Amino acid sequence: MTGEYVPSPRDHVRTQVEEYEASDGTRNNTMLGYPIVVLTTTGAKTGAIRKIALMRVEHEGRWAVVASMGGAPKNPVWYHNLVAHPRAVVQDGAARVDIVARELAGDERAEWWERAVAAFPNYAEYQKRTSRQIPVFLLEPLPAPTP
Numbered sequence: 001m002t003g004e005y006v007p008s009p010r011d012h013v014r015t016q017v018e019e020y021e022a023s024d025g026t027r028n029n030t031m032l033g034y035p036i037v038v039l040t041t042t043g044a045k046t047g048a049i050r051k052i053a054l055m056r057v058e059h060e061g062r063w064a065v066v067a068s069m070g071g072a073p074k075n076p077v078w079y080h081n082l083v084a085h086p087r088a089v090v091q092d093g094a095a096r097v098d099i100v101a102r103e104l105a106g107d108e109r110a111e112w113w114e115r116a117v118a119a120f121p122n123y124a125e126y127q128k129r130t131s132r133q134i135p136v137f138l139l140e141p142l143p144a145p146t147p
Contacts, residue, residue, distance in 0.1 A: 001040060001042060001049055001087075001088075001089060003042060003043075003047050003048050003049045004048050004049065005048070005049040005050075005051070006043070006046070006048040006049065006050060007051070008050070008051070008052070013052065013053065015028070016028045016031075016036075016053045017038055017051045017052070017053055020036070020038050020053065020091070021038060021051075021091065024093060024094035025091065025092065025093035025094055026093075029093075031053060031055065032120075032122070034055055034056070034119065034120050035055075035056040036053045036054060036055060036056055037053070037054055037055075037056045037058075037063060037065075037090050037091060037092045038051055038052070038053055038054075038090070038091040039051070039052050039053075039054050039065060039078065039088060039089070039090055039091075039139075040088055040089040040090075040091070041078055041081035041082055041085060041088045042081060042084070042085035042087075042088070043081055043085075044077075044080040044081045044083070044084035044085065045080075050077075050078065050081060052076075052078050054066070054078075055116070055119060055120040055123075056092065056119065057112070057115055057116045057119045057120070058092060059112075059115055061141065062138060062139060062140050062141070063090055063092065063099070063138075063139040064104075064112040064115060064116050064136050064137065064138055064139070065082075065101075065136070065137050065139060066113075066116045066120075066123055066134060066135070066136050066137075067079040067134060067135040067136075067137070068123055068126040068127075068134050069126075070126055070129070071125070071126035071127065071128070071129025071130045071134075072129075072130065073130055073131070073132065074132075075132075075135060079135055082101045082103075082137055083103070086100050086101045086102060087099070087100055087101075087142070088100075088101055088139070090139050097139075097141050098141065098142045099139040099140055099141055099142060100139075100140055100142055101137045101138065101139050101140075102137065102138055102140075103135055103136070103137050104135075104136045104137065104138055108138070109136050112136050112138060113136055116136060
């Protein structure tokens with residue numbers, strides 16, 4: 001990814017991302033007692049590199065990220081970043097994986113939503129707080145470049 005990294009203006013987000021990355025995921029690796037990953041995106045409007053800690057929902061080498069924003073009526077900023085720029089990076093522990101994201105629908109969304117709620121039960125409550133259907137993205141690894 002190219003562009004200038006712009007850390008989050010929120011201290012707790014910036015600190016968590018920095019400690020997680022610096023320790024290869026061994027420090028500051030949970031939120032509300034549940035494991036996290038760090039998602040690196042490209043800003044939809046600015047083109048800047050942005051990083052956010054999100055709940056870890058992994059299955060067979062793929063991840064889901066849930067744009068819950070705690071059940072707020074609108075989607076988080078990172079949602080718009082992934083829609084505009086679906087190529088991103090997920091860090092899961094020491095592993096940093098180039099991914100492509102796509103928003104899920106239908107049965108595939110239902111399957112990953114179930115996995116997300118199993119990984120972080122609060123998602124079910126967040127859905128009750130909002131009239132929007134909370135978006136779920138699937139993050140799939142990009143093929144390794146050939147030499």
